[in-house]
Amino acid sequence: MTISADAGAARAPGRPRDPGVAEAIFEAVFSLLAEGASIEALSIEAIASKAGVGKATIYRRWPGKDELIMDAISAMKSKIPEPKGESVREDLLAIMQSTAVSRDVDRDARVIPCIALEMRRNPKFARLHAEVIEARREVSRAVLRRGIATGELRPDIDIEVTLLMLTSPMLTNKLFGPYAGIETTELSEKVLDTVLTGVAGPNL
Amino acid sequence: MTISADAGAARAPGRPRDPGVAEAIFEAVFSLLAEGASIEALSIEAIASKAGVGKATIYRRWPGKDELIMDAISAMKSKIPEPKGESVREDLLAIMQSTAVSRDVDRDARVIPCIALEMRRNPKFARLHAEVIEARREVSRAVLRRGIATGELRPDIDIEVTLLMLTSPMLTNKLFGPYAGIETTELSEKVLDTVLTGVAGPNL
DNA sequence: GCGATACGAAACGGTGCCGTATCGGATCTG
DNA sequence: CAGATCCGATACGGCACCGTTTCGTATCGC
Numbered sequence: 001m002t003i004s005a006d007a008g009a010a011r012a013p014g015r016p017r018d019p020g021v022a023e024a025i026f027e028a029v030f031s032l033l034a035e036g037a038s039i040e041a042l043s044i045e046a047i048a049s050k051a052g053v054g055k056a057t058i059y060r061r062w063p064g065k066d067e068l069i070m071d072a073i074s075a076m077k078s079k080i081p082e083p084k085g086e087s088v089r090e091d092l093l094a095i096m097q098s099t100a101v102s103r104d105v106d107r108d109a110r111v112i113p114c115i116a117l118e119m120r121r122n123p124k125f126a127r128l129h130a131e132v133i134e135a136r137r138e139v140s141r142a143v144l145r146r147g148i149a150t151g152e153l154r155p156d157i158d159i160e161v162t163l164l165m166l167t168s169p170m171l172t173n174k175l176f177g178p179y180a181g182i183e184t185t186e187l188s189e190k191v192l193d194t195v196l197t198g199v200a201g202p203n204l
Numbered sequence: 205m206t207i208s209a210d211a212g213a214a215r216a217p218g219r220p221r222d223p224g225v226a227e228a229i230f231e232a233v234f235s236l237l238a239e240g241a242s243i244e245a246l247s248i249e250a251i252a253s254k255a256g257v258g259k260a261t262i263y264r265r266w267p268g269k270d271e272l273i274m275d276a277i278s279a280m281k282s283k284i285p286e287p288k289g290e291s292v293r294e295d296l297l298a299i300m301q302s303t304a305v306s307r308d309v310d311r312d313a314r315v316i317p318c319i320a321l322e323m324r325r326n327p328k329f330a331r332l333h334a335e336v337i338e339a340r341r342e343v344s345r346a347v348l349r350r351g352i353a354t355g356e357l358r359p360d361i362d363i364e365v366t367l368l369m370l371t372s373p374m375l376t377n378k379l380f381g382p383y384a385g386i387e388t389t390e391l392s393e394k395v396l397d398t399v400l401t402g403v404a405g406p407n408l
Numbered sequence: 409g410c411g412a413t414a415c416g417a418a419a420c421g422g423t424g425c426c427g428t429a430t431c432g433g434a435t436c437t438g
Numbered sequence: 439c440a441g442a443t444c445c446g447a448t449a450c451g452g453c454a455c456c457g458t459t460t461c462g463t464a465t466c467g468c
Contacts (some may be wrong), residue, residue: 012442015443037322041244041424056446113320116379120239153403160386161398200356219415245454416464423454434446436440
């Protein structure tokens with residue numbers, strides 16, 4: 001989506017674009033979203049101001065707010081870890097804890113619900129959701145299926161429900177909480193073990 | 205927060221307020237939020253228009269947008285079901301499925317994330333969160349503690365984590381999904397049973 | 409009927425953001 | 439050097455919403 005010079009082509013005349021500017025703009029977007037603004041309520045002027053950049057500089061790179069934000073979100077796609085394949089528990093934990101993206105896990109977690117909300121309002125973001133989020137989910141799905149095959153998981157489990165249970169507590173904790181001050185890293189391990197072994201006692 | 209005539213006092217002179225108007229306004233708020241708007245982006249004009257009401261009618265009842273929306277959300281507080289106390293599973297399921305509030309469970313579920321987002325941006329809503337949401341959570345906590353006492357649950361479980369696991373999948377499913385078309389009623393039962401018994405197979 | 413209040417609709421000036429244009433200065437190529 | 443482009447800053451007309459006010463009508467107690 002970004003308008004950039006072709007890598008191999010002849011150097012464009014004139015002053016080249018400062019690559020730090022785009023980064024500062026993305027940073028401003030994430031920062032504003034993490035502060036609680038919704039995508040709908042974001043303004044180009046606020047982004048420009050936060051980034052210490054002129055509005056024209058933004059409009060030179062993107063046609064409008066939606067394109068800018070979609071670009072920013074695409075840029076925060078995290079590398080999905082390749083499951084090692086030794087242990088289902090180990091692989092799932094690695095995926096759950098790799099929600100880490102750039103530097104600030106916490107901030108990214110705040111941004112995700114903004115995407116979800118905007119998705120419902122603006123169809124353009126549905127595609128983005130599929131690419132960024134659903135791709136991660138598919139990796140987890142594969143691990144769950146492998147677990148069933150190896151007998152590490154029961155064969156009658158509902159993969160979609162299990163997937164939801166493995167991901168949503170951390171999301172909700174970031175969105176509403178943190179409830180009771182539970183950290184994401186600690187929480188994800190506890191959630192995983194609970195999903196695996198359950199909480200039932202002898203009298204149930 | 206609503207300015208209403210004292211119930212027992214002498215009748216105020218002039219034309220009485222149409223009680224249907226406030227309801228239509230609340231309905232408009234929920235409707236707009238469910239359509240994907242954020243609280244931040246809601247406008248009085250849009251609410252008035254959707255409710256088929258003049259702006260003056262809204263400003264006659266509430267001083268501003270925040271007060272109106274907080275009133276609307278307070279009005280959607282659901283009666284928390286009293287646990288029967290016979291079976292932990294039964295009580296938890298009743299609570300999980302009673303997220304129902306007025307008529308439209310689906311719509312209410314879409315509204316909750318809006319509150320969460322606004323909570324971070326606007327401290328006024330934090331109090332509301334405590335009253336509406338945390339009250340529900342406390343009921344569930346009590347059931348979990350009882351389950352530990354009766355041996356229906358293991359004594360070493362983390363109540364906060366378990367609570368999060370029992371509530372967040374339904375929330376996330378409404379927010380992002382529905383993933384794989386899972387219905388809330390069906391999902392909540394599957395989640396509960398998974399939390400209780402786990403997904404581990406013989407080889408784990 | 410009369411005074412009081414509520415209702416929907418419309419208009420008001422003020423404000424913030426829109427997207428565009430322009431400016432002076434900086435930074436590149438040739 | 440000249441020409442091109444990028445940069446931050448600022449200003450522009452247009453628009454949507456703000457919160458208030460005014461209007462004509464409707465509905466109450468007296």
